[in-house]
Amino acid sequence: MYQAADLDTAVHRLAREAVRALYAELVLEPKPGLVSLRDNGSHSDMHAGHFMRSLFALRHYFARMVRAGAEGAPFAELEQLGQQAEARMLAATGGVNTHRGAIFCLGLLCASAGWRVAAGLPLDAEGLRQSLRARWGAALRARAERASHQPPRSNGQRAAREHGLHSAGDEAADAFPVLFEVSLPALQRATAAGWPDRRARVQALFATMAVLDDTNLVHRGGIRGLHDARQAAQRFLDEGGAAGADWRDRARAIHAAFVARRLSPGGAADLLGAACWLAQVTAPASSKRLPTTARA
Numbered sequence: 001m002y003q004a005a006d007l008d009t010a011v012h013r014l015a016r017e018a019v020r021a022l023y024a025e026l027v028l029e030p031k032p033g034l035v036s037l038r039d040n041g042s043h044s045d046m047h048a049g050h051f052m053r054s055l056f057a058l059r060h061y062f063a064r065m066v067r068a069g070a071e072g073a074p075f076a077e078l079e080q081l082g083q084q085a086e087a088r089m090l091a092a093t094g095g096v097n098t099h100r101g102a103i104f105c106l107g108l109l110c111a112s113a114g115w116r117v118a119a120g121l122p123l124d125a126e127g128l129r130q131s132l133r134a135r136w137g138a139a140l141r142a143r144a145e146r147a148s149h150q151p152p153r154s155n156g157q158r159a160a161r162e163h164g165l166h167s168a169g170d171e172a173a174d175a176f177p178v179l180f181e182v183s184l185p186a187l188q189r190a191t192a193a194g195w196p197d198r199r200a201r202v203q204a205l206f207a208t209m210a211v212l213d214d215t216n217l218v219h220r221g222g223i224r225g226l227h228d229a230r231q232a233a234q235r236f237l238d239e240g241g242a243a244g245a246d247w248r249d250r251a252r253a254i255h256a257a258f259v260a261r262r263l264s265p266g267g268a269a270d271l272l273g274a275a276c277w278l279a280q281v282t283a284p285a286s287s288k289r290l291p292t293t294a295r296a
C-alpha cells in the first residue's frame with residue numbers, strides 16, 4: 001500500500017510531467033503543419049500563446065486525473081473531469097481547441113499511473129497500458145461502440161465514419177496501440193542511439209504520422225490529405241529520418257507543403273506529447289530533463 005505522502009509526491013510529479021511533455025511538444029520545431037514557437041503552421045485561429053494559456057489552465061486537471069485513478073474512479077468520473085478540463089481549455093483560449101486530444105489521451109494515462117501508484121505497482125510502459133485496459137478498457141470500448149451507432153458529434157467522428165478509420169476514441173478503446181507500439185518505441189530507440197532530444201522527438205512524430213489514422217488531417221484535407229501526409233512522413237523516414245545531415249531542411253520542406261494545403265497532424269502531435277510523458281515517467285527517477293529548446 002502507498003503512503004499518503006508518497007501519493008502526493010507522485011501526483012505532483014506525474015501532473016507536472018504532463019504539462020512539461022505538452023510544452024516539449026509545443027516548442028519542438030520543425031513539426032509539419034503544427035503550431036510551434038516559430039510559426040502557426042496551418043492554423044489561422046491559434047498560435048503558441050493559445051497553447052501556453054491552455055497548458056496553464058490544465059495543470060490541475062492532470063493532478064485530478066492521477067488522484068481519481070488512485071481512487072479507482074469509474075470511467076464516468078474521469079469523463080466528467082475531462083469535460084470540465086475541455087471547458088477550462090476553451091475558456092482560457094477564447095474557444096479555440098488546442099488540447100482536446102491531449103486532455104483525453106494524457107488524462108487517461110495519468111489515471112492509469114495513479115491506479116498503479118496506489119496499488120504499489122511500478123510505472124513501466126507495459127504496466128501503464130495494462131492497467132488502462134484492465135481498469136477502464138471495457139468502458140472505453142462501450143463508449144466507442146455507442147459512438148459508432150450514433151450520428152457523428154465531432155469533426156473526428158465524422159471523418160472516421162466516412163472513411164472507416166480508427167478514430168481517437170477507437171485508439172483509446174484499444175489502449176493506444178500507435179502510442180505504445182510506434183511513437184514511444186521510436187522515441188526510445190532514437191534516445192538510446194544517443195540522438196539529441198530534438199531529433200528523437202522529430203523522429204517519433206514522423207514515425208507516428210506515417211501510420212496513424214489522424215482524423216485532423218482528414219477533416220482539413222480529405223482522405224487524400226491523410227494519405228499524402230502519411231506518405232510524406234514515410235518518405236522522410238526512408239531518407240534517413242532525423243539522423244541525416246539535411247534532416248531539418250527535409251522536415252521544413254514538408255512543413256511548408258503541409259501549410260500550403262492547411263494540413264495539420266494534431267492527433268500525431270497529441271501522441272508525441274503522450275510519448276514524451278511516458279518516456280519521462282517510466283525512466284529511472286534520476287535520469288531526466290524534459291523540455292529543451294536546445295538546437296541539435
Ligand SMILES: CC(C)(COP(=O)(O)OP(=O)(O)OC[C@H]1O[C@@H](n2cnc3c(N)ncnc32)[C@H](O)[C@@H]1O)[C@@H](O)C(=O)NCCC(=O)NCCS
Pocket residue numbers: 078079080081082083086100101102103104107108153154155156157166167168169171212213214215216266267268270
Ligand atoms: C475522444 C475525443 C478525443 C474526441 O475525439 P473525436 O474522434 O470525437 O474527434 P475530435 O475531432 O474532437 O478530435 C479530437 C482530437 O483527437 C486527436 N486525434 C485525431 N485522430 C486521432 C487518432 N487516430 N488517435 C489519437 N488521437 C487522434 C486530435 O488531436 C483531435 O483534435 C475526446 O476529446 C472526447 O470524446 N471528448 C468529449 C468529452 C469527453 O468525453 N472527455 C472525456 C475525457 S476522459
Ligand SMILES: Nc1ncnc2c1ncn2[C@@H]1O[C@H](COP(=O)(O)OP(=O)(O)OP(=O)(O)O)[C@@H](O)[C@H]1O
Pocket residue numbers: 025026033034035036041043097098099100101102155156216219220264265266267269270
Ligand atoms: N502543436 C500543435 N499545433 C496544432 N495543433 C495541435 C498541436 N498539438 C496538438 N494539436 C491538436 O490539433 C487539434 C486542433 O486542430 P483543428 O483546428 O483542425 O481542430 P478542430 O477544432 O477540430 O477543427 P477546426 O478548428 O478546423 O474547426 C487540437 O485537438 C490539438 O489537440
